[in-house]
Amino acid sequence: DAKTTQPNSMESNEEEPVHLPCNHSTISGTDYIHWYRQLPSQGPEYVIHGLTSNVNNRMASLAIAEDRKSSTLILHRATLRDAAVYYCILTRGTSYGKLTFGQGTILTVHP
Amino acid sequence: NAGVMQNPRHLVRRRGQEARLRCSPMKGHSHVYWYRQLPEEGLKFMVYLQKENIIDESGMPKERFSAEFPKEGPSILRIQQVVRGDSAAYFCASSPPGRGAFNEKLFFGSGTQLSVL
Numbered sequence: 001d002a003k004t005t006q007p008n009s010m011e012s013n014e015e016e017p018v019h020l021p022c023n024h025s026t027i028s029g030t031d032y033i034h035w036y037r038q039l040p041s042q043g044p045e046y047v048i049h050g051l052t053s054n055v056n057n058r059m060a061s062l063a064i065a066e067d068r069k070s071s072t073l074i075l076h077r078a079t080l081r082d083a084a085v086y087y088c089i090l091t092r093g094t095s096y097g098k099l100t101f102g103q104g105t106i107l108t109v110h111p
Numbered sequence: 112n113a114g115v116m117q118n119p120r121h122l123v124r125r126r127g128q129e130a131r132l133r134c135s136p137m138k139g140h141s142h143v144y145w146y147r148q149l150p151e152e153g154l155k156f157m158v159y160l161q162k163e164n165i166i167d168e169s170g171m172p173k174e175r176f177s178a179e180f181p182k183e184g185p186s187i188l189r190i191q192q193v194v195r196g197d198s199a200a201y202f203c204a205s206s207p208p209g210r211g212a213f214n215e216k217l218f219f220g221s222g223t224q225l226s227v228l
Contacts, residue, residue: 032214036217038154042221042222043115043202043204043219043220043221043222044154044202044204044217044219045219046216046217046218049214049216051214091214096142096144096159096166096167096206096208097142097144097159097204097206097215097217098144098156098159098167099154099156099217100156101146101153101154101155102153103153104153
């Protein structure tokens with residue numbers, strides 16, 4: 001499986017931007033980069049995904065490095081509800097949702 | 112459009128009993144996945160099903176665990192003769208079909224917390 005590396009934890013203040021990094025140096029050309037998050041006592045929630053170009057949606061932005069060996073999930077204005085574990089996942093060689101969740105990054109948001 | 116529905120939300124069983132976990136995918140989704148999250152561990156893929164077919168069960172324990180997704184009705188994850196080590200959160204997810212590398216969203220339910228006494 002393609003491996004991703006994320007910091008164990010990060011902290012932010014409410015209403016400030018948050019940049020969550022992910023390294024994936026062994027990414028292949030057909031791997032999509034997916035981000036999910038899991039709030040306490042809930043199931044994972046899709047955040048965003050992309051292949052090569054930067055992506056934006058109502059929840060977040062995904063910035064992908066030109067060599068695709070790293071990416072950054074950007075929350076433009078963190079709220080207390082964004083406190084969660086964030087997972088960066090590569091979908092390698094599969095046409096279905098068999099995702100390999102790592103340990104993720106625990107994001108703490110301070111009021 | 113209702114999301115992925117799982118029930119029960121909490122299930123308590125004594126050792127040796129059977130546990131049945133149910134999952135109704137999002138409307139229009141014919142692909143169902145089961146994941147398990149053991150205490151203090153990450154989410155692990157268990158099984159991927161389409162209607163009446165098991166496509167990938169590589170993450171399922173070889174014994175006591177089975178899954179089905181019948182033509183009508185919800186998907187069922189069945190655990191026979193439960194042991195304490197089966198205590199975990201079990202999440203179901205659904206998606207539309209993908210083509211090539213997976214480029215779809217997985218929609219997860221809220222999970223079933225199984226506690227084995």
